[in-house]
Structure formats: structure tokens, C-alpha cells
């Protein structure tokens with residue numbers, strides 16, 4: 521793992537995401553190294569030669585947040601890294617940012633796969649409107665470890681439970697849904713006691729990681745390969761069209777709050 525510290529003007533960027541004013545990415549790169557990572561294009565914007573998941577730039581800044589750029593705004597942390605990746609334990613960039621932010625009155629959405637977020641419960645509890653999104657797409661930890669490094673499924677479920685018990689609004693993002701592999705019903709049934717909202721997004725395969733994901737399916741889930749080929753090589757959208765209708769019905773019947781992304 522190549523790690524370096526980089527001085528930046530500021531770690532906050534204006535967001536184009538609907539409902540989000542600003543995005544905070546405390547790191548460049550992500551050690552979670554998910555094979556389907558939609559953010560891996562970030563590597564092209566750096567001079568890194570290492571594979572995605574094998575480099576991490578730790579941001580430092582002297583920028584001081586101003587009240588008018590924070591109060592009443594909605595911040596997302598993070599969009600192209602995991603702000604609680606395993607190196608946050610040492611570098612504490614996310615914690616330092618939160619220590620600054622808690623002085624203001626704003627909305628915060630944190631997206632992570634790691635239990636390290638529990639370290640900062642003291643700060644999260646000081647923020648009036650905070651939501652935490654934890655993502656997973658299987659309850660099978662063997663499949664999880666094929667797709668992503670670090671943070672086991674039991675760890676993520678325990679983290680969501682603990683956040684909920686501490687009064688934090690919990691969202692489970694069932695994402696990305698792998699056709700025929702992700703069992704969304706099983707995940708909802710296991711977690712609905714401590715998850716207040718579900719988000720769903722379907723696996724999309726961009727050209728930089730399409731080959732790797734399809735190879736994984738061929739090697740480890742060969743019985744589904746032809747179905748994946750239909751979806752991702754022949755652009756047949758019927759599987760996800762039908763699944764969307766099915767998920768909507770399931771959530772509406774159970775009166776579950778949900779969104780698609």
C-alpha cells in the first residue's frame with residue numbers, strides 16, 4: 521500500500537448530487553478495493569501507477585470552515601473513498617473534519633462500510649441531523665471477501681445496530697445488487713429491526729472494471745454467466761426492470777422506506 525500525505529486547499533467540493541450541497545472526501549483512493557468500484561476512475565486524475573485500492577493520499581489542509589458555507593447545508597462524506605477506511609484509525613482526518621463541523625448547524629450523511637465510525641459516536645451525537653449509510657450486497661461473508669477487502673458482514677450489521685441504539689438514523693444501501701446473487705429479501709429480513717431506510721442500486725459495469733467483474737462471475741458463479749452476458753454484453757434490461765417492480769412491491773407491502781439510486 522502506497523500512502524502519502526498531500527496538502528490541499530480544501531477538502532470540500534461543491535456537489536452535483538441531488539440533495540447534497542457539498543461532498544467531503546478526506547482521502548484520495550480507497551483501501552476497501554471493491555472490484556466493482558464506481559469511483560476507481562479517480563485514479564486517472566492522479567499520477568498513481570498502483571492499482572485502485574493500493575494507494576491512499578491522506579489530505580491535510582489549513583482551510584478554515586466558514587459559518588455561511590456550512591449552516592443549513594447538506595454534506596456528504598464521502599463519495600469517492602471510505603472516510604472510515606482502515607487507515608483513518610491512524611490518520612484521523614475524518615475525525616478532525618468532524619471536530620470542525622460539529623460547531624455548525626448542518627445536515628450530514630456519512631457513507632461507509634467500516635465499524636470505525638463507532639469511534640466517533642461522541643461527535644455524531646452532537647450533530648442534529650446525521651444519517652449513516654452502510655452498504656452491503658450479500659450476507660455471505662465469503663462472497664463479500666471476494667468482492668471487497670476489510671469489514672466483514674457481521675461487523676457491518678453490528679455497527680448499524682449500535683448506531684441505531686445510539687439514536688443515529690440508519691440507512692442500509694443494498695448496493696450494488698449483483699443479479700442472481702444479491703438476496704435483498706434476506707438482507708431486509710435480517711436488518712429491519714435496526715435499519716430505518718433502504719437504498720437500492722443495481723450493478724453497472726463501466727469499461728475499466730467490466731472485464732474483472734465478468735471474469736469473477738465466470739470463475740466463481742459460472743451458472744449465472746450467461747445471464748450476466750445477456751445483461752452486460754447484450755444490454756438486456758429486463759432483469760433489472762422486473763427486479764425494480766418486485767422490490768417496490770416488497771417494500772410497499774412491508775411499509776419500508778426505500779429509494780433507488
Ligand code: SF4
Pocket residue numbers: 550551552553554556557558559560599600601602633
Ligand atoms: S468503499 Fe466505495 S469508494 Fe471504496 S472501493 Fe468500495 S465502492 Fe469504491
